[in-house]
Amino acid sequence: MKRKAKWLGSLLVGAALVTPSLGAQADAKVQNEIKGQDNIRVYIQSDNTSIKNEAKSKYGTRWNLDEDTFSTTVNQSQFEALQKNKNLSVQKVSNVQVDLLWDSNKSVTPTDQTPWGIEAMYEDPAIQATSGGENIRVAVLDTGVKTNHQDLENRSEQCKDFTGLLSPLRDGSCSDLHGHGTHVAGSVLADGGDEGTGIYGVAPDAKLWAYKVLGDTGMGFSDDIAAAIRHASDEANRLGVNLVISMSLGSDGKDELISEAVTYANKNGTLVVAAAGNSGPDENTIGYPGGLKEAVAVAALEDTVENGTYRIADFSSRGNPSTDGDYIIGEQDVEVSAPGKNILSTWNDGTYNTISGTSMATPHVSGLAAKIWAANPGLTNTQLRSELQNRAKAKDILGGLHAAQGDDIASGFGFPTVKQ
Numbered sequence: 001m002k003r004k005a006k007w008l009g010s011l012l013v014g015a016a017l018v019t020p021s022l023g024a025q026a027d028a029k030v031q032n033e034i035k036g037q038d039n040i041r042v043y044i045q046s047d048n049t050s051i052k053n054e055a056k057s058k059y060g061t062r063w064n065l066d067e068d069t070f071s072t073t074v075n076q077s078q079f080e081a082l083q084k085n086k087n088l089s090v091q092k093v094s095n096v097q098v099d100l101l102w103d104s105n106k107s108v109t110p111t112d113q114t115p116w117g118i119e120a121m122y123e124d125p126a127i128q129a130t131s132g133g134e135n136i137r138v139a140v141l142d143t144g145v146k147t148n149h150q151d152l153e154n155r156s157e158q159c160k161d162f163t164g165l166l167s168p169l170r171d172g173s174c175s176d177l178h179g180h181g182t183h184v185a186g187s188v189l190a191d192g193g194d195e196g197t198g199i200y201g202v203a204p205d206a207k208l209w210a211y212k213v214l215g216d217t218g219m220g221f222s223d224d225i226a227a228a229i230r231h232a233s234d235e236a237n238r239l240g241v242n243l244v245i246s247m248s249l250g251s252d253g254k255d256e257l258i259s260e261a262v263t264y265a266n267k268n269g270t271l272v273v274a275a276a277g278n279s280g281p282d283e284n285t286i287g288y289p290g291g292l293k294e295a296v297a298v299a300a301l302e303d304t305v306e307n308g309t310y311r312i313a314d315f316s317s318r319g320n321p322s323t324d325g326d327y328i329i330g331e332q333d334v335e336v337s338a339p340g341k342n343i344l345s346t347w348n349d350g351t352y353n354t355i356s357g358t359s360m361a362t363p364h365v366s367g368l369a370a371k372i373w374a375a376n377p378g379l380t381n382t383q384l385r386s387e388l389q390n391r392a393k394a395k396d397i398l399g400g401l402h403a404a405q406g407d408d409i410a411s412g413f414g415f416p417t418v419k420q
Helices: 028-034 049-059 076-083 116-122 180-189 222-239 256-267 358-375 381-393
Strands: 039-045 063-066 069-075 089-092 095-098 136-142 156-161 207-212 219-221 242-247 271-275 296-306 309-312 336-339 343-346 352-355
Touching: 039 049, 039 076, 049 069, 063 222, 063 256, 069 076, 076 089, 095 222, 116 296, 116 336, 116 358, 136 156, 136 180, 136 222, 136 358, 156 222, 180 207, 180 343, 180 358, 207 222, 219 222, 222 242, 222 256, 242 358, 256 271, 271 358, 271 381, 296 358, 309 336, 336 358, 336 381, 358 381
Parallel strands: 136 207, 136 242, 156 207, 242 271, 271 296, 296 336
Antiparallel strands: 039 069, 039 089, 063 069, 095 219, 296 309, 343 352
């Protein structure tokens, strides 16, 4: 039997956790109809421009996701009426949430400036500081980031909130009242701070795009996430920079909006890295968007040696056994693994925290991708992904349930590190 996912909190697909604004286009009548009633975030699709525009005029637009799709908020009676309209396709927007196991252990100063995960990535137990990632942007799509944390303030280049009630996109705002996003960002690119007394991430010279797509409870809507993915990819093209999108979030089910956004980003030259999920050690437990073929799904290692290698954590989701050993990435396959248990990183009150999850493994790989890309700026996103896979093959993981020689459902291709 498939184990239920261990996402933080329960997954409530289609239920509105917050009440978003309909946007400036919504007329007063529709807004009054929604007040005091159950709100449902939906996305509406039509290839008929006039019909689609009529719906936009009536219900308002939160996000224009592609030429045929937009999202908005309606009440129950409006949702039922839309379902009867044969000229439109209407679906509830899914909820997505942070991907971690909550085992907090905070400290005012870092107990280790280069925690075990960094030492493992660099294969250097004596490392004092890290380097690399110049001119690469890493978009952390999460609960926001404390961008004025001493170890992150010099890395922050964009700070945007895609969860706003009154305005869907707020530039210059990405507050993190949860802590998860700040922790993830630190593992990617924390630079030790101006005094060099803080913590270091894998690629401390990369630039941070802090995109808040989840609320302060750690949950959010898939249309906000899809909009942020598209926006980040467009921004990278506009600025002519290489971009890694790092997503330590997920849900049990595949979401159309996020899936199409990841496809869009890949076609635009962006590398997408996502958490595998915390539903292990059972088979076929990969969540989404990590389960997408176009996303690099990252499993979690722990600082325990078994069979001569690091061990895959029991909580880390496992992939599809029917594709075991083929070194081909399909739907719901683990691609690579990285440190994810008892990971020390930056926290949203300016301190440091140790937590676990494939959320924590994902930014290690995102940082490595930034470091490799900075050293080889001519690589395409596809070539960069192949480089990650090749490095993983060179460091097979044999510890943990379902881990085995070669490509396996626990660790994927293996553990990619800084050393080739």
